[in-house]
Amino acid sequence: xxxYFDITYLWTTIxxxxxxxWITLLVAALGVLIGSLLGLLxxxxxxxxxxxxxFIANTYITIMRCTPSIVLLFLVYYGIPxxxxxxxxxxxxxxxxxxxxxxxxxxxFAAMMAEVIRSAYLSVDKGQYEAAVSVGLTPFQxxxxxxxxxxxxxxxxxxxxxxISVLQEGALAYTIGFIDIVGKANLIIANxxxxxxxxxxxxxxxxxxxxxxxxxxxxGRLEKIFSKGQRSLKTS
Amino acid sequence: xDSSFLNMEFLIDTFFVALSGVPxxxxxxxxxxxxxxxxxxxxxxxRINEIPVLNWFxxxxxxxxxxxxxxxxxxxxxxxxxxxxxxxFEKYHIDYPVYDINPLWYAFIIFSFNTAAILVEVFxxxxxxxxxxxxxxxxxxxxTSSQAYRRIIIPQMLVTxxxxxCTATINLIKATSLGYAISLQEITLKAKVAANVGYNYxxxxxxxxxxxxxxCMTVEYLFxxxxxxxxRYKYTTA
Numbered sequence: 001x002x003x004y005f006d007i008t009y010l011w012t013t014i015x016x017x018x019x020x021x022w023i024t025l026l027v028a029a030l031g032v033l034i035g036s037l038l039g040l041l042x043x044x045x046x047x048x049x050x051x052x053x054x055f056i057a058n059t060y061i062t063i064m065r066c067t068p069s070i071v072l073l074f075l076v077y078y079g080i081p082x083x084x085x086x087x088x089x090x091x092x093x094x095x096x097x098x099x100x101x102x103x104x105x106x107x108x109f110a111a112m113m114a115e116v117i118r119s120a121y122l123s124v125d126k127g128q129y130e131a132a133v134s135v136g137l138t139p140f141q142x143x144x145x146x147x148x149x150x151x152x153x154x155x156x157x158x159x160x161x162x163x164i165s166v167l168q169e170g171a172l173a174y175t176i177g178f179i180d181i182v183g184k185a186n187l188i189i190a191n192x193x194x195x196x197x198x199x200x201x202x203x204x205x206x207x208x209x210x211x212x213x214x215x216x217x218x219x220g221r222l223e224k225i226f227s228k229g230q231r232s233l234k235t236s
Numbered sequence: 237x238d239s240s241f242l243n244m245e246f247l248i249d250t251f252f253v254a255l256s257g258v259p260x261x262x263x264x265x266x267x268x269x270x271x272x273x274x275x276x277x278x279x280x281x282x283r284i285n286e287i288p289v290l291n292w293f294x295x296x297x298x299x300x301x302x303x304x305x306x307x308x309x310x311x312x313x314x315x316x317x318x319x320x321x322x323x324x325f326e327k328y329h330i331d332y333p334v335y336d337i338n339p340l341w342y343a344f345i346i347f348s349f350n351t352a353a354i355l356v357e358v359f360x361x362x363x364x365x366x367x368x369x370x371x372x373x374x375x376x377x378x379x380t381s382s383q384a385y386r387r388i389i390i391p392q393m394l395v396t397x398x399x400x401x402c403t404a405t406i407n408l409i410k411a412t413s414l415g416y417a418i419s420l421q422e423i424t425l426k427a428k429v430a431a432n433v434g435y436n437y438x439x440x441x442x443x444x445x446x447x448x449x450x451x452c453m454t455v456e457y458l459f460x461x462x463x464x465x466x467x468r469y470k471y472t473t474a
Contacts (some may be wrong), residue, residue, distance in 0.1 A: 065406065066452035068413035071424065071444050078438040086241040164303075171305035172414075182308070198319065201311040205304045212303035 039113025160219030276355025
């Protein structure tokens with residue numbers, strides 16, 4: 001490692017890292033998308049009257065909460081190919097590592113979202129649904145027009161936190177050889193014979209920091225926009 | 237069919253290898269918590285009382301830790317601490333090889349650095365739930381500031397903070413799995429090294445997974461017991 005800190009080095013590495021920022025963001029976005037759908041399903045399991053479904057959802061959420069991301073990542077990365085090979089006879093050697101990364105973070109995000117969606121749903125007063133049905137809406141319409149918009153606003157801040165944490169957990173994808181921004185940074189460091197590692201790590205930290213703050217601000221803005229509408233509805 | 241999927245013998249042997257990493261993981265967790273609890277509480281007080289410079293410093297510190305992945309924090313701290321130390325050692329002519337420091341020390345520093353910031357937010361939100369009147373009432377009956385905090389504010393605050401403290405502890409235990417980056421001999425690294433011999437990675441990760449499950453569920457259970465004990469006052473007065 002170098003003995004001094006060379007700030008000018010940052011200006012040459014940041015342009016090299018930026019193209020890989022999109023890969024990081026794409027993986028996070030896919031994780032959020034698939035994870036939200038799975039999370040919705042799990043939330044429905046948790047809210048259902050069926051004991052077995054509730055048990056499945058609760059067990060899944062506990063397991064996800066207790067497993068470090070890196071362990072889950074490797075379990076998926078080694079487990080899925082081994083499983084499909086010996087039980088289904090399908091060889092998955094050529095599957096891109098990105099697929100495993102997306103699967104891992106979808107699984108994790110789903111557990112987070114299940115809790116978020118459940119608590120948001122429960123916080124909407126039951127009378128709202130009854131009122132909607134009593135004025136002649138079908139149950140589906142009641143959910144779509146009355147329950148969902150209200151639960152959505154309540155879920156927004158926690159959803160934002162979930163998105164940030166998926167983005168951050170994504171930094172571990174380099175461990176299975178996925179080349180995102182962290183993977184690229186490690187390649188650059190290796191190419192430089194491990195010099196200037198510190199500057200590159202600082203650059204990475206700044207990237208993530210800025211992204212997290214941007215996401216937080218974005219969700220803050222969204223929340224304001226949506227709760228504004230709610231207030232005007234109440235007064236009118 | 238089963239024999240080709242999982243090597244059972246290795247699975248069982250490695251479970252104990254993984255288990256042997258538990259003391260290190262727990263040691264790091266306990267030390268990091270022991271440092272982070274008072275630091276986090278103190279910094280939360282500076283945020284609540286809006287102490288000029290410290291308040292501003294805490295804000296940036298918390299934002300940084302929450303805004304960057306732990307692995308990046310580990311990378312940054314693991315490369316900056318030796319730089320600082322070698323600078324200090326050179327200045328004071330201490331002849332100690334910086335790169336021979338036990339990774340355990342780095343783990344203590346890194347994970348306390350991370351957890352303290354998380355706890356600032358936990359304590360800040362918990363302190364806000366205790367009403368101002370409690371502190372005023374404590375003063376009015378003649379308690380000093382430290383007495384008021386120790387006997388009135390902290391016991392009430394702890395009850396609300398406990399679920400979040402539990403989450404923070406579990407996240408900390410989970411985060412120690414990243415100790416491989418600083419070659420800390422904990423659960424994940426030990427099992428992984430054992431797997432290197434025969435490429436039995438899947439078995440090794442299943443073992444690691446089971447060990448973390450046991451650890452987390454135990455911690456969750458202990459916190460639940462503690463929470464019940466702490467919130468006793470709520471039921472006796474009601």
